[in-house]
Amino acid sequence: MSIVLNEYELAERMIRNHDLGKRPSETLNRVAKYYYANQYGKKEIRKMLDTFMVQCDPSVSLSGWSDMLDKIVRNVDKYKIIKMDGIDVSTKEMDAIAQLDGKQLQRLAFTLLCAAKYWDAVSNKNDHWVNTPDLEIMKMANINTSIKRQSYMFSGLKTANMIRFSRKIDNLNVRVVFMEDGDHALHIRDFRNLGYQYLKYCGGPYFECQNCGRTVKIREPSKGRKQKYCPECSVEIHTRQMVESVMRRRNVVK
Ligand SMILES: [Zn+2]
Numbered sequence: 001m002s003i004v005l006n007e008y009e010l011a012e013r014m015i016r017n018h019d020l021g022k023r024p025s026e027t028l029n030r031v032a033k034y035y036y037a038n039q040y041g042k043k044e045i046r047k048m049l050d051t052f053m054v055q056c057d058p059s060v061s062l063s064g065w066s067d068m069l070d071k072i073v074r075n076v077d078k079y080k081i082i083k084m085d086g087i088d089v090s091t092k093e094m095d096a097i098a099q100l101d102g103k104q105l106q107r108l109a110f111t112l113l114c115a116a117k118y119w120d121a122v123s124n125k126n127d128h129w130v131n132t133p134d135l136e137i138m139k140m141a142n143i144n145t146s147i148k149r150q151s152y153m154f155s156g157l158k159t160a161n162m163i164r165f166s167r168k169i170d171n172l173n174v175r176v177v178f179m180e181d182g183d184h185a186l187h188i189r190d191f192r193n194l195g196y197q198y199l200k201y202c203g204g205p206y207f208e209c210q211n212c213g214r215t216v217k218i219r220e221p222s223k224g225r226k227q228k229y230c231p232e233c234s235v236e237i238h239t240r241q242m243v244e245s246v247m248r249r250r251n252v253v254k
Contacts, residue, residue: 001026002136003118003191005084008034018055025068028052032072033081046073086189087117090182094201097178100160103202104143107195108153109162109178111141114194116176128176142195190214209233 004010011034014027021027031052035045049069053060097109112130119126157163163174186201196215200206205218209230216230229237
């Protein structure tokens, strides 16, 4: 599962917009947990998921999804829906990261730190472990590189005493060992593009989309006007504005 700080809000939005999102199984999981948090029983939730699926896609074949939906409902009470405002990173932690050699390694350390803080908030027994697969970590850190370079970076962080590996053979997780409370340097509310958020903090050319909240790169060359939206949102908003203006003109003609 990708990390979403406020699953409750997300599920509410998906239900309202009849939207399965890019990862339907994750959306269905969160929607089920949302219903569960709102006191519905498993039987009711199972029916509600069918309804939600049909709302999202009227041509859907429910029988094709039924095994997955059964499984989601069976496990709906295993983990509580997550409702977090965000996590804080201290200036001491940022200083420790800044000591590392190179922005890519710093981005990875920053992302692992944020992920460990998330897992600590989810479970008080977590003790700074990062329970997120490397693939997901790299995506959040906006790092696109070979597996070889990835393991090189992980061992670099270990040498720098920033992380430790598990002693268990079947556990590939790492533990962050440079957490330190203190003055807040920044508050992270969105776990998408953590790498870009780090670079933005360092003064890089990034901004937060006013529609979806993602941190993205500023388009080059900037044509004077300050960019407000990420490329996806700007297409969506432009289309909506065009439709609205056509509707307005039609009303005037009438
Ligand atoms: Zn956006």
